[in-house]
Amino acid sequence: MKPQVLTIAGSDSGGGAGIQADLKTFQELGVFGTSVLTAITAQNTLGVHGIEAISTEMITRQIDAVADDFSITACKTGMLVDAERIEAVAKALERYRFEHVVVDPVMVAKGGASLLQVSAVEALRTKLLPQATIVTPNIPEAEVLAGMEIRTEADRMKAAQVIRAIGVDIVIIKGGHSNDVEAVDLIVTESEAFRVKAPRIQTKDTHGTGCTFSAALTAELAYGKTLRQAVVDAKRFIHQAIAHGLSIGQGHGPTNHWGHRLAKGEQITIDVMYETSTR
Ligand SMILES: Nc1ncnc2c1ncn2[C@@H]1O[C@H](COP(=O)(O)OP(=O)(O)OP(=O)(O)O)[C@@H](O)[C@H]1O
Numbered sequence: 001m002k003p004q005v006l007t008i009a010g011s012d013s014g015g016g017a018g019i020q021a022d023l024k025t026f027q028e029l030g031v032f033g034t035s036v037l038t039a040i041t042a043q044n045t046l047g048v049h050g051i052e053a054i055s056t057e058m059i060t061r062q063i064d065a066v067a068d069d070f071s072i073t074a075c076k077t078g079m080l081v082d083a084e085r086i087e088a089v090a091k092a093l094e095r096y097r098f099e100h101v102v103v104d105p106v107m108v109a110k111g112g113a114s115l116l117q118v119s120a121v122e123a124l125r126t127k128l129l130p131q132a133t134i135v136t137p138n139i140p141e142a143e144v145l146a147g148m149e150i151r152t153e154a155d156r157m158k159a160a161q162v163i164r165a166i167g168v169d170i171v172i173i174k175g176g177h178s179n180d181v182e183a184v185d186l187i188v189t190e191s192e193a194f195r196v197k198a199p200r201i202q203t204k205d206t207h208g209t210g211c212t213f214s215a216a217l218t219a220e221l222a223y224g225k226t227l228r229q230a231v232v233d234a235k236r237f238i239h240q241a242i243a244h245g246l247s248i249g250q251g252h253g254p255t256n257h258w259g260h261r262l263a264k265g266e267q268i269t270i271d272v273m274y275e276t277s278t279r
């Protein structure tokens, strides 16, 4: 049976992030994608021009409709708007207990617009994270979740441990926002910690990188891959999507979700480096 996956996220009318990025990624990776909308954004590569949230009742109905019919093995969440919507999603996830639940704790869009109310961070920490199997913050999101500044690699490891202590098994702190010459993501589990590294591509066209990465990870996990393999394959997918950028729109352009097809035969090195300690 084809793997069936679910995204619970907001719509990006510009097509590069949110539900649209997730479904494009699922399709490219050959899994069947279902979707639950939490909000509609009027958005393009220049910014967010309006947000209309979907009612909690309708969010719950969508999740029930999908979960009652399909065999969802992996699910991801993206933009969740506010505490009320986080609670509705958390309750539904508690009911269905999908094997993999990847929470991308979306807070702010690339142009700076808020996609999650500040007052909702507590609900994210206490209601949603305990339902997650994996959480994928970028560095600013990890700082908010852990309540600390991240300046060094030691800080990043400490923040991952603080977030694990909230009650989520696997923490991936992504390195898209750092100034390093490589894009390095840190993965911390109960028993191990490793970094996954790829060359950083010089481009402003990174709209939706986080959504695309977490959707690729969700798809790879649905295939039953190990965590290490799923992360490496998702990292390759986002690298190829950024590398084969489309140069469209006037702001932060979208990534190219079919970049992996154009990259066939290209050599890219994804390094995996294990840490000797998870502390
Ligand atoms: N310029 C780049 N070159 C190569 N890889 C990148 C680049 N920017 C981001 N990545 C990779 O893309 C993935 C997503 O990371 P990022 O930190 O950009 O997410 P994000 O900030 O949550 O994205 P979004 O803005 O969509 O919310 C990570 O694997 C990261 O290392």
Ligand SMILES: Cc1ncc(CO)c(N)n1
Pocket (backbone or CB within 6 Å): 009, 010, 011, 012, 017, 018, 019, 041, 043, 078, 079, 106, 108, 109, 110, 115, 207, 208, 209, 210, 211
């Ligand atoms: C709908 C939506 N979800 C997530 C992001 C973060 O990239 C965005 N810009 N828009």
